[in-house]
Amino acid sequence: MTLSGITQRLSHQRTRPPYPNCFTSGVTDSLADALIGIVGSAHVLTGPDMCAPYETDWTRRFSGRSRLVVRPGDAGQVAAIIVACADAGARVVPQGGNTGLVGGGVPRDGEVLVSLRRLEDVADADPVAARLVAGAGATLASVQHTARAAGLAVGVDLASRDSATIGGMIATNAGGIHVIRYGPMRAQVLGVEAVLADGSTLSLLDGPLHSSAGYDLTGLLAGSEGTLAIITRAALRLVPEPTDRAVALIGASDTADAMALAAAARALPSLDAIELFHDSGLALVRSYSGLAAPLERDWPAYLLVECAGSGGTFDELSAFLTGTGADRDIAVAVDPQERRRLWAYREQHTEAIAAAGIAHKFDVSLPLSRLAGFVAAADARVAAHSPQASTITFGHAGVGNVHINVLGLAPDDAHIDDVVFRVVAEYGGSISAEHGVGTAKRDWLHLTHSAVEIAAMRAVKQAFDPKGMLNPGVLLPAQA
Amino acid sequence: MTLSGITQRLSHQRTRPPYPNCFTSGVTDSLADALIGIVGSAHVLTGPDMCAPYETDWTRRFSGRSRLVVRPGDAGQVAAIIVACADAGARVVPQGGNTGLVGGGVPRDGEVLVSLRRLEDVADADPVAARLVAGAGATLASVQHTARAAGLAVGVDLASRDSATIGGMIATNAGGIHVIRYGPMRAQVLGVEAVLADGSTLSLLDGPLHSSAGYDLTGLLAGSEGTLAIITRAALRLVPEPTDRAVALIGASDTADAMALAAAARALPSLDAIELFHDSGLALVRSYSGLAAPLERDWPAYLLVECAGSGGTFDELSAFLTGTGADRDIAVAVDPQERRRLWAYREQHTEAIAAAGIAHKFDVSLPLSRLAGFVAAADARVAAHSPQASTITFGHAGVGNVHINVLGLAPDDAHIDDVVFRVVAEYGGSISAEHGVGTAKRDWLHLTHSAVEIAAMRAVKQAFDPKGMLNPGVLLPAQA
Numbered sequence: 001m002t003l004s005g006i007t008q009r010l011s012h013q014r015t016r017p018p019y020p021n022c023f024t025s026g027v028t029d030s031l032a033d034a035l036i037g038i039v040g041s042a043h044v045l046t047g048p049d050m051c052a053p054y055e056t057d058w059t060r061r062f063s064g065r066s067r068l069v070v071r072p073g074d075a076g077q078v079a080a081i082i083v084a085c086a087d088a089g090a091r092v093v094p095q096g097g098n099t100g101l102v103g104g105g106v107p108r109d110g111e112v113l114v115s116l117r118r119l120e121d122v123a124d125a126d127p128v129a130a131r132l133v134a135g136a137g138a139t140l141a142s143v144q145h146t147a148r149a150a151g152l153a154v155g156v157d158l159a160s161r162d163s164a165t166i167g168g169m170i171a172t173n174a175g176g177i178h179v180i181r182y183g184p185m186r187a188q189v190l191g192v193e194a195v196l197a198d199g200s201t202l203s204l205l206d207g208p209l210h211s212s213a214g215y216d217l218t219g220l221l222a223g224s225e226g227t228l229a230i231i232t233r234a235a236l237r238l239v240p241e242p243t244d245r246a247v248a249l250i251g252a253s254d255t256a257d258a259m260a261l262a263a264a265a266r267a268l269p270s271l272d273a274i275e276l277f278h279d280s281g282l283a284l285v286r287s288y289s290g291l292a293a294p295l296e297r298d299w300p301a302y303l304l305v306e307c308a309g310s311g312g313t314f315d316e317l318s319a320f321l322t323g324t325g326a327d328r329d330i331a332v333a334v335d336p337q338e339r340r341r342l343w344a345y346r347e348q349h350t351e352a353i354a355a356a357g358i359a360h361k362f363d364v365s366l367p368l369s370r371l372a373g374f375v376a377a378a379d380a381r382v383a384a385h386s387p388q389a390s391t392i393t394f395g396h397a398g399v400g401n402v403h404i405n406v407l408g409l410a411p412d413d414a415h416i417d418d419v420v421f422r423v424v425a426e427y428g429g430s431i432s433a434e435h436g437v438g439t440a441k442r443d444w445l446h447l448t449h450s451a452v453e454i455a456a457m458r459a460v461k462q463a464f465d466p467k468g469m470l471n472p473g474v475l476l477p478a479q480a
Numbered sequence: 481m482t483l484s485g486i487t488q489r490l491s492h493q494r495t496r497p498p499y500p501n502c503f504t505s506g507v508t509d510s511l512a513d514a515l516i517g518i519v520g521s522a523h524v525l526t527g528p529d530m531c532a533p534y535e536t537d538w539t540r541r542f543s544g545r546s547r548l549v550v551r552p553g554d555a556g557q558v559a560a561i562i563v564a565c566a567d568a569g570a571r572v573v574p575q576g577g578n579t580g581l582v583g584g585g586v587p588r589d590g591e592v593l594v595s596l597r598r599l600e601d602v603a604d605a606d607p608v609a610a611r612l613v614a615g616a617g618a619t620l621a622s623v624q625h626t627a628r629a630a631g632l633a634v635g636v637d638l639a640s641r642d643s644a645t646i647g648g649m650i651a652t653n654a655g656g657i658h659v660i661r662y663g664p665m666r667a668q669v670l671g672v673e674a675v676l677a678d679g680s681t682l683s684l685l686d687g688p689l690h691s692s693a694g695y696d697l698t699g700l701l702a703g704s705e706g707t708l709a710i711i712t713r714a715a716l717r718l719v720p721e722p723t724d725r726a727v728a729l730i731g732a733s734d735t736a737d738a739m740a741l742a743a744a745a746r747a748l749p750s751l752d753a754i755e756l757f758h759d760s761g762l763a764l765v766r767s768y769s770g771l772a773a774p775l776e777r778d779w780p781a782y783l784l785v786e787c788a789g790s791g792g793t794f795d796e797l798s799a800f801l802t803g804t805g806a807d808r809d810i811a812v813a814v815d816p817q818e819r820r821r822l823w824a825y826r827e828q829h830t831e832a833i834a835a836a837g838i839a840h841k842f843d844v845s846l847p848l849s850r851l852a853g854f855v856a857a858a859d860a861r862v863a864a865h866s867p868q869a870s871t872i873t874f875g876h877a878g879v880g881n882v883h884i885n886v887l888g889l890a891p892d893d894a895h896i897d898d899v900v901f902r903v904v905a906e907y908g909g910s911i912s913a914e915h916g917v918g919t920a921k922r923d924w925l926h927l928t929h930s931a932v933e934i935a936a937m938r939a940v941k942q943a944f945d946p947k948g949m950l951n952p953g954v955l956l957p958a959q960a
Contacts, residue, residue: 128743129848173692184690186699187667200932207928208845210664210879211910212653212703213917214929214955215937219666219699223692240747263608267720269749269789309749312792365688368609399690430691437693448687449694452680456944457695463943464936475694 031088031112035070038080043071043118054095054113055106058163062103062439066093066113073118075193075201075232082230082469083199085112091469094226096168097139099160101363102438104225104474105168111472116167119232125150130238131190133205136167136231143236152238155182159350167231173223175434177273180266180398182239184434186222193233194221197465205235220460225436226471228464242272242308246317247339251299251329256372258301261324262397263368265305270316272308274398275346276301281353281392285345288352294345295329303397304346306339349394349405358411359392362404364424365433371400374427378420382406385419401433421447437475445477511568511592515550518560523551523598534575534593535586538643542583542919546573546593553598555673555681555712562710562949563679565592571949574706576648577619579640581843582918584705584954585648591952596647599712605630610718611670613685616647616711623716632718635662639830647711653703655914657753660746660878664914666702668716674701674709677945685715700940705916706951708944722752722788726797727819731779731809736852738781741804742877743848745785750796752788754878755826756781761833761872765825768832774825775809783877784826786819829874829885838891839872842884844904845913851880854907858900862886865899881913901927917955925957 035044045051046068056063067090072078085092093111100106107113119135122142126132127150134143140161144154158164158176168174170192174185182188191204204218221229252258255278262274278301285291294302305320307313314334321330333339353359366374375393382391388408395402409416421431425447432441446454457476464470515524525531526548536543547570552558565572573591587593599615602622606612607630614623620641624634638644638656648654650672654665662668671684684698701709732738735758742754758781765771774782785800787793794814801810813819833839846854855873862871868888875882889896901911905927912921926934937956944950 126849128739130746173696175690175692179690183667184692186696187663196932196936200935202932202936203930204933206847206908208847208880208908208910208913210655210659210845210876210881210913212655212664212914213910213912213921213925214933215704215708215940216653216666216699216702217933217936217940219696220940222696224695228695240749259608266610267790269720310747365690367686367688369606396690400688401690428686428688430688430693432693433688433690434692441693445693450683452676452682453684453694453697455680456676456682456697459943460695460697460700460940463939 029068031084031090032068034084034088035068035081038084039070039072039077043073045069045071051113054098054115057103057106058099059101062106064107065110066107067110069113069115071115071118075119075195078114078195078230078232079199079201081114082195082197086197086199086467086469091472092230093471094167094171094230096136096165096171097160097163099164100168100172100438101435102432102440104172104436104438104471108439108473114230116165116230116232119167122146125152125238127152129209131235132238133233133235134166135233136165138166140164140166140169147238148241150238151241153241154236155188155239156185166234166236170222170231170234171224171226172436173434175396175401177275177396179396179401179434180274181272186219188236189218189222190235190237192218192221192231194229194231196229197467197470202229205233223436225438225475227461227475228470230470240310242310244311244313245272245306245308245334245339246313247304247306247333247342248317248321249294249331249342249345250303250305250321250324251295251297252301252303254300254372255375258303259368259372259397261303264324265320266398268307268316268320270307270309270313271305273304273306275304275395276397276402277346277349277394278302278392280390281349281394282345284352284356284392285348288355289344289348291344294342295331297329299329302345304342346394349392353392353405353407357407360406360409360413360416362420363401363433363435364404364420364429364431365399365401366424366427366429368400370427370429371397371402374423374429375402377427378404378423381419381423382416385416417444424448439473442475442477509548511564511570512548514564514568515548515561518564519550519552519557523553525549525551531593534578534595537583537586538579539581542586544587545590546587547590549593549595551595551598555599555675558594558675558710558712559679559681561594562675562677566677566679566947566949571952572710573951574647574651574710576616576645576651577640577643579644580648580652580918581915582912582920584652584916584918584951588919588953594710596710596712597645599647602626605632605718607632609689611715612718613713613715614646615713616645618646620644620646620649627718628721630718631721633721634716635668635719636665646714646716650702650711650714651704651706652916653914655876655881657755657876659876659881659914660754661752662719666699669698669702670715670717672698672701672711673713674711676709677947677950682709685713703916705918705955707941707955708950710950720790722790724791724793725752725786725788725814725819726793727784727786727813727822728797728801729774729811729822729825730783730785730801730804731775731777732781732783734780734852735855738783739848739852739877741783744804745800746878748785748787748796748800750787750789750793751785753784753786755784755875756877756882757826757829757874758782758872760870761829761874762825764832764836764872765828768835769824769828771824774822775811777809779809782825784822826874829872833872833885833887837887840886840889840893840896842900843881843913843915844884844900844909844911845879845881846904846907846909848880850907850909851877851882854903854909855882857907858884858903861899861903862896865896897924904928919953922955922957
């Protein structure tokens with residue numbers, strides 16, 4: 001993927017402060033010494049050259065200085081690091097594959113950056129229980145590889161699978177195209193091992209599939225973005241690896257028509273994905289890729305529906321399509337190459353948009369019944385904000401998650417976030433569907449979360465991290 | 481169902497203390513006056529005759545005195561009640577349909593009992609989003625009725641559907657036979673409305689299906705057994721109502737053989753239930769019901785597998801059964817009456833056991849790969865405890881949830897709980913699969929939950945309810 005569009009957008013980029021408390025000639029850092037005693041000198045990185053790769057996220061939108069980077073090799077070392085940092089009054093930013101999109105995994109203000117990537121072990125899948133235990137630093141791709149060896153799959157898949165780590169995906173409650181079938185990352189996690197702010201270790205890996213004994217701490221840590229604990233390992237449920245797939249691309253007269261089709265498709269037993277895009281996005285994709293028009297006619301909106309299972313998906317999808325109306329313009333694919341061709345119209349949106357200019361990007365979700373109204377309102381509100389702006393919307397429409405891309409604005413437009421998030425709030429949506437809140441969105445959390453809800457979240461934060469040492473400045477709004 | 485077995489078991493029954501602070505001649509209760517001001521005099525019940533129906537659970541195992549019973553009509557009244565109780569220093573026990581099984585919904589020590597049954601409104605289902613909003617006091621049956629009118633169903637079903645309320649089912653994270661397909665109650669809840677201990681109201685009903693913006697407060701309140709907040713309303717996801725079902729009953733050579741079949745069945749796309757029982761339970765059922773033997777031969781264990789969908793379930797189940805081996809002894813049913821007949825062997829276990837004597841009952845769950853070992857070990861350990869004891873085990877084996885019934889012991893046997901829960905802990909299980917912890921199991925929570933986990937739960941409790949006014953004595957162990 002070309003990052004030209006994203007990397008040129010600098011509106012959120014912070015000024016990089018000088019390195020805080022790091023080794024410079026003649027200055028010693030007793031915390032660094034303590035950490036070297038825990039993980040060895042090879043895994044405590046200090047100074048700009050060593051730390052830089054960890055201090056800027058992959059989009060280059062978010063960047064900050066760390067005091068140092070420490071790379072533990074197991075949960076025991078993570079616990080010792082937390083104790084040492086607490087003793088030194090240092091704050092901590094946990095980091096996985098650094099593929100986050102909301103600035104939640106890079107330092108802000110001289111924190112100790114704890115990279116979990118060395119916790120990359122993946123145990124063989126248990127085929128009876130359809131589960132697997134992986135270290136927080138294991139990439140999604142490596143877990144998928146191990147699952148596949150047992151004829152199973154992970155319920156969440158992402159384009160960044162080769163870099164994104166299991167710990168980061170749990171911490172951000174990552175989503176993707178299969179949320180409609182299997183739920184987001186939280187729904188894949190049977191239990192976590194996590195180090196708490198007092199250095200104690202919560203071990204919830206070995207439980208049964210189903211329990212009603214006490215608060216759901218695993219579910220609470222999923223999506224907490226490193227603010228409550230540092231996840232070091234997770235037991236994941238696995239799902240059957242489909243052996244049979246069928247995809248349909250359907251022309252729709254508008255977003256509402258597409259969402260009506262989506263509502264009907266949601267009842268398909270083998271449903272694996274429902275994706276939405278529009279004529280505006282398709283035009284960019286075709287211009288970028290040279291692909292032919294996907295259907296006989298051009299349509300204002302397009303819905304892609306995929307079924308996956310162990311057989312019969314073409315029949316199931318065909319029966320559904322027959323029921324959608326006689327004059328529908330539809331392409332159906334079963335053959336892998338043909339399926340990839342239909343998916344390309346949706347999947348090439350990110351690259352095509354990046355090639356078209358500097359996009360302001362928003363990952364949001366809406367109640368299904370209000371999504372079509374939201375898309376129209378967001379278009380109108382963005383146009384009112386700037387006549388030069390155009391909006392490309394696509395995404396996981398089956399669960400109400402769309403990605404809004406605004407082209408034609410200055411990279412440093414300071415108001416567009418506010419414009420879009422206010423429309424999201426008006427339509428009862430969420431300002432983050434699958435990326436988390438991070439530092440990028442926390443100032444807008446109050447638009448969609450009541451004061452009571454934010455107060456309850458603050459109480460939870462206080463309960464787990466009374467000194468505020470874990471990922472400060474992430475998720476919760478700054479206090480007045 | 482006859483309750484003779486259960487109601488004679490009095491080992492947990494507490495001595496009923498005299499009525500605390502209730503209206504007796506000449507004594508006034510200023511809290512009662514305040515509550516009458518909130519809900520009206522018809523809905524504040526005082527004195528033994530009025531309160532008694534709320535003070536003993538349906539099994540009659542758990543019972544205690546309340547200060548009074550208050551029956552709010554909406555969330556605003558619940559909030560006002562909480563504030564009045566806080567002002568008066570009174571503690572509160574929330575109660576739904578009073579169908580709990582672990583003593584979590586009856587008073588212990590003169591608390592104010594808040595009955596949520598009047599919050600019974602059920603809004604029409606939203607067929608687009610496949611969701612529905614119901615009051616905490618709505619019975620499962622009334623919600624199922626409303627869902628069915630939209631061609632949909634609730635993902636959890638229970639035998640107590642006519643009495644069990646949505647609020648109580650969420651609070652205990654109730655399970656049932658469909659957990660294997662749709663997960664427990666927590667997985668059905670899209671959002672809750674709940675009154676917190678400070679009288680503020682958390683309103684999480686209207687969000688999108690999918691969000692990664694902040695801590696999962698709804699998931700945390702699900703399964704918290706009224707100790708963190710009082711749930712007043714919930715948005716539930718709905719699932720397709722199946723129109724086509726097929727059931728198979730399969731003879732197995734032992735529990736391990738049945739669990740191997742269960743592991744294979746878990747991959748069936750239309751799988752709706754996997755239930756286990758044994759020869760010992762079948763003998764009681766046949767003796768009680770007069771039913772004929774279900775299969776050609778007698779087997780040590782039996783697995784019931786049901787598929788449900790919109791078509792093709794017989795073919796799907798048949799293909800699975802063909803793969804289970806040539807000499808399997810199997811009965812398959814598609815016709816509703818025949819399906820009911822096969823289900824009867826499993827469903828009549830509760831009544832047949834009650835008819836056979838006074839059973840000590842345990843709802844537990846195990847990792848799938850250790851369930852067979854656990855069943856054998858529990859049998860042996862119970863027999864060692866008392867040569868007169870016999871153990872009947874059955875349940876939702878597909879998710880590792882079994883119900884252990886011990887017959888032949890004195891009703892007041894004080895040690896059997898400890899015997900069984902210690903085996904559960906040895907085999908990595910949970911002491912509560914689908915009933916909650918309540919007052920009945922909290923003294924054993926430490927067997928399966930580490931000190932770190934219990935401390936984290938205490939911190940959460942402290943965050944939500946610093947004065948300990950909500951359902952005291954439930955879920956968390958007494959502090960040393």
